[in-house]
Amino acid sequence: MTTIVLGLLVATLLATGSYMVMRRGQIKLILGLGLLTHGVNLMLFGSGALLRGATPIFKDKDNFAQELATRAFADPLPQALILTAIVISFGLTAFIVVLVSRRDALTGSDLVPGELARYINAQDPFHTAGGQDISEVLFSDASDDYDILQFELDEIYDRKEPLPVDATDTTVESSTAE
Amino acid sequence: MLELLQSIPFQPTWLALPVALPMAAAGLLLAVARLGFRQRFRLQRWIAGVVAGIHVLLALLILAHTLAGDEGARIVYQMGSWPAPFGITLIADSFTAIMLLMTALLVVAVVPYAAGTLDHHRESMGFYPLTLLLLMGMNGAYLAGDLFNLYVFFEVLLTSSFVLLTLGGTPGQINGGIRYVVLNLMASLVFLSAAGVAYGTLGTLNMAQMAQRMDIAPDAVRILLAGLMLVAFGSKAGLFPLFFWLPASYHTPHPVVTALFGGTLTKVGVYTLFRLFPLFFPGLLVAWQPLILTIAALTMLISVLAAFVQPTIRRLISFDIISQVGFMLLALGIALDPRAPVTGFALAAGIIFIVHNMLVKTALLMGGGVAELEMGSGNLGAIGGLAAKRPYLAGLFFVAAFSLAGIPPSSGFVSKLSLLQATIGVHQYWMAAVSLLVSLLTMMVMIRLWQYIFWGEFTTGHAQWTPLRKPWASWLTLGPITVLVALSLTMGIFFRPVLHVAQKAANQVLDRTGYIAAVAPLADVPVEPEFWEPPQ
Known part of the structure; x- marks a missing residue:
């Protein structure tokens, strides 16, 4: 038992x-x-x-x-x-x-997988989103093809320079202001 | 040479040294790290180098003693004189000694390379103590005589490799580090559950006693354990469906860390497969041959094809590491084939292949690392023409790349030739064809790599060429590469003694009764069926 x-x-x-x-x-x-x-x-x-x-x-x-x-x-x-x-x-x-x-x-x-969705959205390397917000494409249940973006994410991570400021989350700034 | 080493007495107690020495030295290095600026780095380098050098001598001594006699000998150390299966058992045979020697050699080669290329930040954050702890974990995994100690030493080496991989903390390293840690942790959990299943069904974790009881255990137990171990160690070794952690992370750390990992880590997984499968599941090794050979063929083919499309130096070599692991698994798959004309020849070829791969892969990753550091980028599209500035490095890289592809005077040629002979000897013509095709593809990948880095117009990823800062740094990096490439060539030219040693080691690995007799576990612990009767 x-x-x-x-x-x-x-x-x-x-x-x-x-x-x-x-x-x-x-x-x-x-x-x-x-x-x-x-x-x-x-x-x-x-x-x-x-x-x-x-x-x-x-x-x-x-x-x-x-x-x-x-x-x-x-x-x-x-x-x-x-x-x-x-x-x-x-x-x-x-x-x-x-x-x-x-x-x-x-x-x-x-x-x-989509930590930098906002940053990709600004650049949109493959024009995968076709004009719409790429984070919707990435996180909608219907989509499972975010893997093609994985490589692009790696490229962003491998950069030597720090990320541009507009890539980071704006909510971080508002939370620190509180 | 061999007689001279054999004349030095070897106490079985000394088998604890490959584990105890690097641990003590790592502690000493952490104490040294409290010293002033210049002494701190100098002392750390020297201590790490000297300890690794002592390991080479120790491994040579163990190798000489395990090669004694026609059959070879085994050195067994039962800690605290507790008889197996109650105490901790350390056991070394020729294969163990070969792996100890190769690992120590690679660490000896890596220390000066690290001194030449590492920045002060990474050096002061403990590169050398971590390397020694990694060495301790690997040595322990080679020597362990029971399954749970194997697990513990695997965790020691993995934990040090986690920290080494993320040493420096760049965004890429954190990203690759999370994937590496999570996937390796999952594989460790599979291994741990294998240990649990083994203890629950066989009532022991001592490897010799497990081998004894595996013969009388029901088929279901054997299949379950073999499957769990194949998944766990296959994931560590980087076999086909489980290799994704490797190319996702190996391109992120400093080149010296990649060189150390690429030469050693996957080979520990392969060693464990080579050790455990002939010992525990000699029957399944024959019955599962189609499965193992399919995995081997897919590992070789898919990763070599993936290497073609990789855009950076280290991503390309990472995929090539996996493709070479496929050859080693091929050797294991045909090791016990009843059609083999010479018993153990296939496994001997596999052992030679492991040794060749550890030398050449580290040399390639070191050479590629120098190129990447000097050009400021590993992106094959953005760099080129380094041969004009560094002709000696270009030559070394060329020899290493062609040794990997298997061009005659090198170790790659002899190891692939003997593996091919073994494959054809057991009438596996498809596998022979696949391995030849993969060798050809490897050569094309290597040509592509060499051409992109060294050939053509001189261009760098950055605005200007940044040669290594320190004037002596280029010799600290080129020296170890030269030694490794020279060893590879020596191995190819003087092949007869190498084959002799490997054949002896392979016979020892396949000799189950000898292994069990050497450990001599007590027999009066009740065996599984009685053990599992429900309490009255």
């Missing part, structure tokens, strides 16, 4: 995490990665047999095998593994948060 509940929980966490990672916002990306790591950690937790009320200490060092066979103690190894995995994923999540906040500071937006 516990195993089934744990399995369902792991499946839910992994599914939710995958869905969140595939969405556009970067905060959703961070939350999704968090859910994914929790799911995998729980899976590790379930990999030692789940015993109710048993401590992870074995009493007789010389008779290890028999104690394990009679299931006199819970397996301590998965807990040690999870501890390591949690520390690692904690550090990496912190690193991603720093990266995302840095990109947010640089571009003034947390959207993944």
Whole structure:
């Protein structure tokens, strides 16, 4: 019973995490990665047999095998593994948060592929939008061809010079004024 | 030479040095970073270079000792004398030693290049300690004898590579860094779940004991684990549907970081595939041969075609890295084919290919990096004619590019030839044709690259040509490239001893019983079926 509940929980966490990672916002990306790591950690937790009320200490060092066979103690190894995995994923999540906040500071937006939609709109390199606002083209559900713009975005990022002022979000200025 | 090295005694305890030494040195470097301005940089460079040099000697010593005898030997160190599977096991055979040696050599080559090209900002933000931590992670991944330590060392090397990739913090690096971190983190999670599944079904994480129990495990367990590991390490190695993190990020950092990554990181993934698949799934390696060969062919073809249309130097070489990984996977795919006339020859060819690739790819990325730094842009359309200003660099780049394509006196020729012989030996004529076609395409890509950078009218991306600031910098950059290219040529000309060593290493990788006997895991831990009986 516990195993089934744990399995369902792991499946839910992994599914939710995958869905969140595939969405556009970067905060959703961070939350999704968090859910994914929790799911995998729980899976590790379930990999030692789940015993109710048993401590992870074995009493007789010389008779290890028999104690394990009679299931006199819970397996301590998965807990040690999870501890390591949690520390690692904690550090990496912190690193991603720093990266995302840095990109947010640089571009003034947390959207993944269209951070510089406004800037592209001013230049419109491929005339893809045909006169209309390119951010509508980029983020409408009907459109999935923003990939052709990905390369152009890379080009903008690879520039040595800072971005022109009119490319940044005007709401940033208004929020600092408040 | 070999006898001399073998006469030096080697304690198994010393196997911990390739992990412990760079970690201690990285800490020392962080302490040095508190010193005054000039000493800070000088001391950091020297310490990093000396530590990497010690690693080369250490790896040579391990290689000599693992080559002893007709069959070769394995060095096993059970930490704290805890018997496997309870303690931490470090194990080295000839393949491990070869990879240790190559990685240490590349770090030795990268340190002077970094001293010549890096700006003070990146140097003071800890390039050298991070490089040593990367070396520690890679060494640990080569030596690890159990799956969870492999995971931990992979994370050590990935974490240092994350910071190295974003060192400097330009918008492009942040953008590429997010993609790199997220996709690698996902692959690590797949690897971690493989470790969880392995422990839940086999009751152990020690690789030797896992190999023992894999024989009696049900098919479903084996297929699940093999699939998870193929996805996890295939993503690290840059195999066909999973390589997108690599070209999305490798063109963004400073050229010295790209050179270090391009030579080493994907090869760690390939090493792990080479180590784990023959050990755990010798049956599946035969049964899944069509799948593995298809992935190999698609990896080679798609990325070499993508390299054709890349507009900048490093984007082009990034795609070429992936295409070369396909050749290595081809070697793994045919390694256990029952039709092979000589057992292990295909894997030996794969090992030679890895060594060749680590040398030449780093040399190319270093040369391209110098061009990019001096011309102020890596955009192939905007630059050209560097041969007039830097004829020596042009010559070195030419030799490296043709070594990659596989022109005779180089290591590229011999490694591709032996791989082709192995492929034809198992009657995989389609794969032989694909690898020949990809070699031709690689040559065309390399010609295009060389022509755009060095040929024609002299033009730069910026208003004027900016040669490297320091007068000695050009020799600090050209020196390592010269050494790497010379090693590649030496390997091609004196091929017989190289093949001998690689053949011995391949036989050791394929020798499962020898590996299990060397680690000698205790047998009285109950095996999976009893372990999973519900509690009474």
